[in-house]
Amino acid sequence: MVVIDMTDINPDVLQRYAAGNCTAEERQLVEDWLENDDPLPESHTQYDTSLKREIWTGLTDKELKTRSNFGIRTYITIISAAAILVLLSLVFFFNTNSTQNLMQEELQQQTYIAPAGKTATMKLSDGTIVQLAGGSKFSYPAHFSGQTRTVTLISGEAFFKVKHDKKLPFIVQSSETQIKVLGTRFNLSNIAGRAKLAVTLTEGRISFKGKGEQETILKPGQQLIFNKKLNKIQSVTEVDTLYATGWTAGLLWFNQTPVTEILEKLDASYGVTFELKGHPDLNIHLTGKFRQQPLSRILKLIENSSDLRFDQQPDKKIIIYKAN
Structure with missing residues (x-):
């Protein structure tokens, strides 16, 4: 790949790229630069590679074996009847306790929070794979019971590869909404503080079903936007699914995305926090595609496309301010 120095690129080209208005040649030029090594020092920022964590859950059945041997002939009828009664009582007692313990273990909810700046991959007890973006909070049972397999994405973003089981529908709950599937793959984004899911x-x-709403069926390649504040579906559109799921492969893709949402993605992907200094304008929209790029490169593109400036601190805190 051709090495392109940042100083060789006209700032106007970067601005047009970030605004989504550049030509195909200009887009290729910028993305070629993005694919090369970062020429800037990164003494305070370190990109964390993906974490894949396998969480296996299971239950061990317990078997109760009771043996009784009575060899007394005298009063055999009474003793046998009493022994049978005691045996049945013991079996009932242990089976009841075993069932109760099993139900309690099955209903027990586990809550997992993906490490900041890392993705986490989980394998549920039914074989379903769940990939969580950094900082996402996910709740699931130790073992599925009943007539459904129900989990909850409390906040964050997750990609589900659901194990097919036509007898046990898989249900994902999030912010009083419900997604019901049998076996499929889909992405769910429910960032805390954001009005849309x-x-x-x-x-x-x-x-998909919101509170008090009828079910809406989605087909492959469709994206549904749900307004959590208004409790209504805002849109169902055809999309490039890579735009929504690229994060699972280390790709960050922004298409006229508000800076506020870009910062949320960077927070989840790099484990950093942003702090405002003064009143910088975060309502601008930017475009860019980054595959496992150093954070400083992304910040540099934003700086060259806006009046925003970033000051990286040693504690993974980044100060945002407006250029003079």
């Missing part, structure tokens, strides 16, 4: 289907079929 997004569901993107890549394979199979799912039904």
